[in-house]
Amino acid sequence: MNFRLRVWRQKSSDEKGRLVDYDAPDISPNTSFLEMLDIVNERLIERGEEPIAFDSDCREGICGTCSLTINGEAHGPSHPGAACQLYMRRFTDGETITVEPFRARPFHFIKDLVVNRGALDRIVQAGGFISARAGSAPEANSIPVPKHDADRAMEAAACIGCGACAAACPNGSAMLFTSAKVSHLAFLPQGHPERVTRALRMVSAMDAEGFGNCTNTYECEAVCPAEISASFIAKLNREFARASFAKKLGD
């Protein structure tokens, strides 16, 4: 298959970036999007040009490192799935494909298609530790967890932290990410001792990083490769209201 790529090239955050056109001929339909970029890069290197910088790691949709906005959609047109799980057969022969990095103000630009998503890590750090016993696995029935709660906790824990939610959000909001992180511990008894402080701290860390506010457009859940539901945002709103109330009473 043959493609024409329009790729965002920018040396650093100090310089102005622009979309540069590249031809990508002779691509197998079974090539993944990232492999296609590898092939294009090899050809660029052969010609003595600077290869396109992009993030990737596991290339099987579990690490959350790839962060491409393809044809205006975070992770490209195939949802749910990360950019690494996108195959070129999903596109039509001869198609022009635009590739940009994940963009949101808290994602600081590094190079070409690479941005720093440390803001998400700092939200998780703000949540702090849980005071559950570490070490060898406890006896399975010592802490009963209802099936429904266990299921929801696992659903929320599926978040791979890629940041597609914030990149796709018209408000640059990381509510889906934060809601998944707050919810998966809030559903479990092990997460209960720090439930109040965790919700409050993570929300204020999210605001401090400069993420926007949720206006319920649900773009986030549409692009989420882990299929995190926006109903977790409602859960976060509940947790935050509950925590604010508990804090008021506590003080």
Added chain:
Amino acid sequence: MIVAVTGVILVLFVIGHLLGNLQIFLGPEWINSYAQHLRDLGGFLWAIRLFLLIAVLLHIYYTIWLAIENRRARGSYREREPVKASFASRHMAMSGLIILAFIFYHLAHFTVRVTDPRFALLKADPLNRYDVYSMMVYGFQNVIVSAFYVLAMFLLALHLSHGASSFFQSLGLNDKKLTPRLARIGRVVAWLIFIGYTSIPVAVLLGLVKPAQQL
């Protein structure tokens, strides 16, 4: 949260106001006495008006503030394709501001009554009450007035098709199963409100509702 709560207050007002207005189809006797009852509330009516005014101001103040923050936070893409976000959800500020302009006009038109000189010629109805019925009919006989009214109601329905159900999400009063249902109900309610409000100028322009008195 403040946006959601004030939004609900305003949606309830919009529904109540619609039910009041639809009494025009029951004839002058009904709607004139309804209007008289409202006016007889006296101080209480002003309390309601003040309450609504505060709700409107808070709703606008916080949404503008949010819109500025959100605009600052979002990435500036060269190309962006909405995947799921509805047209309504992406244009809440636009629809909201035009509705605000309409509210100013609407109050000047029917409440303060400064825009239409013919309203001054209206006589009291046989029971010596203000003839709201004829005022509405004469008001809507103007095609431009009616057209702006219908446009504003269209934008209101658009605004509410996202806003009416958004409330549940913002306050966390839903779950995975309930969310799509609430969204559907919200859209249906929004467009019922549109049909309800629009039916009045349409009926007047078609001549189905005639003034109770000649000017």
